[in-house]
Amino acid sequence: MKRFHILTIFPEFFEGFKNxxxxxxxxxxxxxxxxxxxxxxxxxxxHKTVDDVVYGGGPGMLLKPEPIFRAYDEISKExxxxxxxxxxxxxxxxxxxxxxxxxxxxxxxxxxRYEGVDERVKAIVDEEVSIGDFVLSGGExxxxxxxxxxxxxxxxxxxxxxxxxxxxxxxGLLGYPNYTRxxxxxxxxxxxxxxxGNHKLIEIWRRWKQIENxxxxxxxxxxxxxxxxxxRIILESIQSGTNFEDxxxxxxx
Ligand code: ADE
Numbered sequence: 001m002k003r004f005h006i007l008t009i010f011p012e013f014f015e016g017f018k019n020x021x022x023x024x025x026x027x028x029x030x031x032x033x034x035x036x037x038x039x040x041x042x043x044x045x046x047h048k049t050v051d052d053v054v055y056g057g058g059p060g061m062l063l064k065p066e067p068i069f070r071a072y073d074e075i076s077k078e079x080x081x082x083x084x085x086x087x088x089x090x091x092x093x094x095x096x097x098x099x100x101x102x103x104x105x106x107x108x109x110x111x112x113r114y115e116g117v118d119e120r121v122k123a124i125v126d127e128e129v130s131i132g133d134f135v136l137s138g139g140e141x142x143x144x145x146x147x148x149x150x151x152x153x154x155x156x157x158x159x160x161x162x163x164x165x166x167x168x169x170x171x172g173l174l175g176y177p178n179y180t181r182x183x184x185x186x187x188x189x190x191x192x193x194x195x196x197g198n199h200k201l202i203e204i205w206r207r208w209k210q211i212e213n214x215x216x217x218x219x220x221x222x223x224x225x226x227x228x229x230x231x232r233i234i235l236e237s238i239q240s241g242t243n244f245e246d247x248x249x250x251x252x253x
Contacts, residue, residue: 001030001032001033001105002033002102002104002105002106002150002151002154003032003033003035003081003105003106004033004035004107004108004109004147005035005075005081005106005107005108005109006035006036006108006140006143006147007037007039007068007108007110007111008036008037008038008039008111008139008140008143009038009039009040009050009063009111009113010111010138010140011036011037011038013140014034014036014143014144017034017147017148018034018036022151022152022157023147023148023151026151026154026156026157031154031156031157032154034147035075037071037075039063039067039068039071040067041071042066042067042068042070042071043064043066044066044067044070049064050063050064050067051063051064051113052064054115058115059115060115060116061115062116062117062118063112063113063116063118063121065118065120065121068110068117068118068121068124069121069124072108072124079106080106081104081106081107082104082106082107082126082127083107083110083125083126083127084107084108084109084110084125084126084127084128085109085110085117085121085122085128085129086109086111086112086128086130086136086139086143087112087128087130087139088130088133088134088135089128089130090127090128090129090130091127091128091129091130092130092131092132093130093131093132093142093146094169095149097129098146098149098150098153099153101150102150102153107150109139109143109146109147110125110139111139111140111143112139113137113138129142129146130142131145131146169221172221172224172225172226173210173211173222174210174213174214174217174218174221175210175213176205176206176207176209176210176213177209177213179191179194183195191205193205200253201248201253204248204253205244207231207234208234208238208247211227211235211238212238215235215239222235233251237250
């Protein structure tokens with residue numbers, strides 16, 4: 001069982017996420033628990049204050065340290081969790097990061113808000129995480145993105161294990177295109193090869209499309225990927241403008 005504890009002043013933000021699709025099934029099956037912790041429940045004053053002005057002056061308010069530390073103390077009584085805080089300048093979240101987090105049993109995500117969080121909170125943080133170079137008004141959408149990517153990596157969450165293997169990024173390449181019925185829609189045809197029943201050819205076509213997609217859309221990923229000798233031949237063919245049919249004929253596959 002993997003557990004996420006989300007420290008937030010908007011716990012209701014997570015209701016839709018918890019109750020939808022793959023995530024809700026994983027929750028119901030006891031594979032994952034999503035504990036949205038309301039920081040207001042851990043305040044120390046009667047007004048339930050979660051934020052305060054900045055020492056030294058400056059605009060805006062900061063999340064106060066006490067509710068965060070108190071919530072953390074309660075969560076970490078039995079076992080020290082892995083603690084993330086969402087920040088626009090944090091480590092960029094990617095598939096590798098998601099795999100790393102899928103190995104941890106207990107994860108705390110502190111959702112930043114307003115102009116930020118009291119710096120002393122960093123004492124309990126293992127990593128700052130960003131979901132991209134843009135500024136959100138709070139960390140809640142980032143927490144949802146992170147949890148979604150991690151939860152689907154837990155064994156038993158995504159039904160067909162092959163659909164994980166075929167995922168874009170799982171081996172550093174983008175995915176291949178897929179089609180369902182009808183075979184012709186508004187004049188657009190499903191590629192002949194996919195209807196051929198020739199599984200070996202389909203496998204080669206899919207690999208070709210993965211490499212072509214990555215080359216055209218995300219060439220930066222190709223530099224980081226370990227391509228096999230066969231992959232390199234495909235890449236060189238694509239780079240030289242050869243089409244798939246000519247490639248098949250040339251290499252007699
Ligand atoms: N908080 C504000 N912007 C963010 C971002 N891009 N990623 C994570 N947390 C954030």
